[in-house]
Amino acid sequence: MLYPIGIQNFEKIRQGGFVYIDKTDLIYKIAQTGQYYFLSRPRRFGKSLLVSTMEAYFQGKKELFDGLAIASLEKDWTEYPVLHFDLSGASYTDMEALNDKIGRQLETLESRFGVVKKYKTFPVRFDNLIECAYNKTGRQVVILIDEYDKPVIDNLDSPELQDKMRETLRGFYGVMKGKDGYIRFGFLTGVTKIGKMSVFSDLNNLKDISMDARYTDICGISEADLKDYFSDSVRELAEANGLTDDECRQKLALMYDGYHFCEDSIGVYNPFSLLNTFDSMKFKEYWFETGTPSFLVKVMKNTSYDITSLSEQEADSSLLTDISSAFLNPVPLLYQSGYLTIKGYDEDFQIYHLGFPNREVKHGFLNYLMPYYTPVGSETPMMLISRMTRDIRSGNPESFMTRLDALFARTNYQIQADCEKDFQYAMYIIIELMGEYVETERTTSNGRIDILIKTKDYVYVIEIKTDSTPDEALAQIEERGYARPFADDPRRIFKIGVNFSTANRRIDGWKVV
Incomplete structure (x- = not known):
């Protein structure tokens, strides 16, 4: 079987004999029931292939759809003039990059549809192109815009340049509102629905199908x-x-x-x-x-986001669909980028419960996060986790604690007030990553961390207190009966009391019994 890895052109996939997962019944439904649509999905989720498939359909390339669902649904196979804009494949580090990208694509389409008079500004050129394509073919125009938001997404950490990008795109996309009679169908894709972009305010009949159950697997x-x-x-x-x-x-x-x-x-x-x-x-x-969430991590650090809530996040639909407040709350961007997904829904309050979608994302994201909260030295995060996990599996709590102590000993907390929080975050990451290989549980409250680790042969009950003593931590394990559920368990039980000192900004003692 041939897999179309990195191939986003429908015609190439069909002619090359690559496997194609038939979504054409959904494309037909969309084409027949509305005029303007928007779909957001994470990167590399098949948005560009979807747009390419739509382009081939509206160009009437019937032969490419033999054997697919749409072949028995569509009877006319009318050829429409298609204006396909793709804003992916560029790094928008300045306005010149955006101007070049739009300008080159306009030139190609103007040449295709015989545009003679070339205007200066993008909105006027786009307006004129729509009319010329309509007049030349005698048919309404289909407009497909892939990754419409990439210039803005690329500049989330450059507000001034982002605003310039947004203004240029607003003027360009806004042309469609005034050309409604010339347009048969419009479809836009992107990672997120950006507020303050006139394409959404002006096209009041633009239907957002990003969270529509009928189209949940149109990509993917x-x-x-x-x-x-x-x-x-x-x-x-x-x-x-x-x-x-x-x-x-x-x-x-x-x-x-x-x-x-x-x-x-x-x-x-x-x-x-x-x-x-x-x-x-x-x-x-x-x-x-294929992509690192460096900007996301920067936002999380700047907003003091509690990373321990990553798998227990809540949001309503308005928050999930607009990243305008990304600098204040990283959750929308985490969701739109594919690092969090919907795990549950409270119908009474219309609140979504979010979490990591799968092991790849959870493991990759936490592994990437770890050096931001504690240095791992010459080791990679996974080298450290593997050694700690082997210590746990082999019944060697002293070696486990020695590695943990060494890890935090080389941490350089710049602000003392943050050291306890960053320590808790680092412990969260370590325990969650270890949880891929051994059974772990973790709770945090009132300056202490409770950790339970279970393997085939051992159970570890760990109490980490702040500015206290290991003995007090052990006493709490006894007083609260944390090990009591394992009284009849044949596995060996280790109780570990740990103290984290905010003055020394490190673990300053532990005791194993």
Whole structure:
């Protein structure tokens, strides 16, 4: 089977014999029921392929759709003039980059539709292009804009340049409002729905289908898709990794499934990671490795975001769909970027419960976060976690604590008031990452951290207090009966009392019994 990794052109996929997951019934439904649509999805989730498929459909390329659902639905296959703008594939570090990107695409389309008179400003050129395409073909125009928000997203940490980008795009996209009679269909994609962008205020009939249950898997791969298209791939992957088919499916779901784009929706697999896994026959963090969340981490640090709430976040729909307040609250950007997803919904209060979608994202994100809260020295975060996990599995709490002590001993807290918080955050990351390999639980309250770690042979009950003593921590384990549930457990029980000193900004003692 040929996997279309990195191929976003529908025609190339169909002519090249690559596997194509049929979403054309949804495209047909959209094309027949409305005029303007918007869809947001995380990066590398198939938005560009969706737009390319729409382009081929509206250009009447019937032969490309043989055997697909739309072939039996569409009868006319009318060829419309398509104006396809793609704002991906550029780094918008200055206004020149944006002007070049829009200018080159306008020139290509003007040449295609025989535009003679060239105006100076983008809005006037776009307006004129729509009319010329309409007049030349005698048919209404289809407008497809892929990654409409990338120039703004690229400059979230440069407010002044971002505002300039936004103003240019506002004028350009706003042209569509006045050309309604010339337009048959409009479709925009992006990572987020940006407030204060006139395309959303002016086009009051623009339908946002980002959280519409009918289109939840229009991008991405559903469980049904996995069974229908990739049964052979699953079997081959299972054999290559010494797994049964069921074990392989479970691991694929654990690693790459779990995206939910509305309440009570089916889960969706990350297509980029899934296809790469089938191609290489290895389970790896493919999606995470293609982009680092450096700006997100910067926002989280600047807003003093409590990272321990990452898997227990709440938000309403208005917060999730607009990143205008990203500098005050990173949650919308975390959701729109694909690092958090919908895990539950409170219908009474219309509140969404958010969490990591899958192991790839959780593991990759926490692994990336760790050096921001405590230096790992010459080791990578996963080297440190692997050594700590081996200590735990082998029943060596002293070695585990020595590594933990050394880790925080080299931490240079610049502000004493932040040291306890950063210590708690670092412990959260360590325990969550270890939780991929051993069973862990963690609670934090009133200056202390309770940790429970369980392996096949050992149980660790750890109490970490602040500005106290290891003996007081152990006394609390006894007083609260933390180890009592394991009284009849055949595994060896280790009780560990730890004290973190805010004055010394490190662990200054521990005791194991």
